[in-house]
Amino acid sequence: MATKDKDLNDLFLDTLKDIYFAEKQILKALPKMAKAATSDKLRAAFEKHGGETEGQVERLEQIFELLGKPARGKTCDAIMGILDEGKEIMDEYKGTNALDAGLLAAAQAVEHYEISRYGTLKTWANELGMKDAVRLLDETLKQEKTTDESLTKLAETAVNLAAAA
């Protein structure tokens, strides 16, 4: 399994494939989450993030191109597990006033997975001297952090207050 001459370049490419697969799964999940949301604000947030995710997929494709490699995903068990938990919440809390709080929690778990992966990739791109990749990864990283902050605000205000009422 282990090849002694594997290095940080291989790890970078493997992780790029991992997050590429993850983004494509997220792109499929977001419209379902938007449809399930009862709050208009939450639905709008999911729809907005769907558009951003398309841009993030394109940036990943640009990095594959910089590396001269085909853009290919690699099954990411982590995102599958995170999204499965989200689906479970959608089933178990459907029709209850805690559904939106559960959807927000699922979305924030997704955001944090992405923040960790993009942070890691940016650090490695820096060390590998890939300036263009650093710029692209940083753009997405900032977007993910902003999304997470706006989800936190939603969680702290309207959505959960309704659930607790």
Added chain:
Amino acid sequence: MATKDKDLNDLFLDTLKDIYFAEKQILKALPKMAKAATSDKLRAAFEKHGGETEGQVERLEQIFELLGKPARGKTCDAIMGILDEGKEIMDEYKGTNALDAGLLAAAQAVEHYEISRYGTLKTWANELGMKDAVRLLDETLKQEKTTDESLTKLAETAVNLAAAA
């Protein structure tokens, strides 16, 4: 599946069980990650976080007690997926100079999952008026954020530089 009278209290308890299961899995994984690490600093970081994780499990048990519920975990697909990816890295990069970088990435994905779950639980505890739970969750949340920051520093300096050399 869905019960109309489920509310934020149920969601809080379900999520508490999810992170309780996750922490127990992390507690099992950390010694393996420490053993696999080639850098002394990284090994020490994993060992330190193992000790902290024991305290986090205890705080969760205190919250179960506050709720008058038995401390029980509930299978958490997300953490299983995240840890599986970590195991894969350990296998595929064993003996290479990128192993520590991969271990750091895996550990940061774990940290971010925890940060998202503790952040969510703290927000809900606040809304449910559970002051003691808020305090306990906040203590763990701060610890997780500090751990993530120190892992980021490690990733930016010694460990990955060795991998890129």
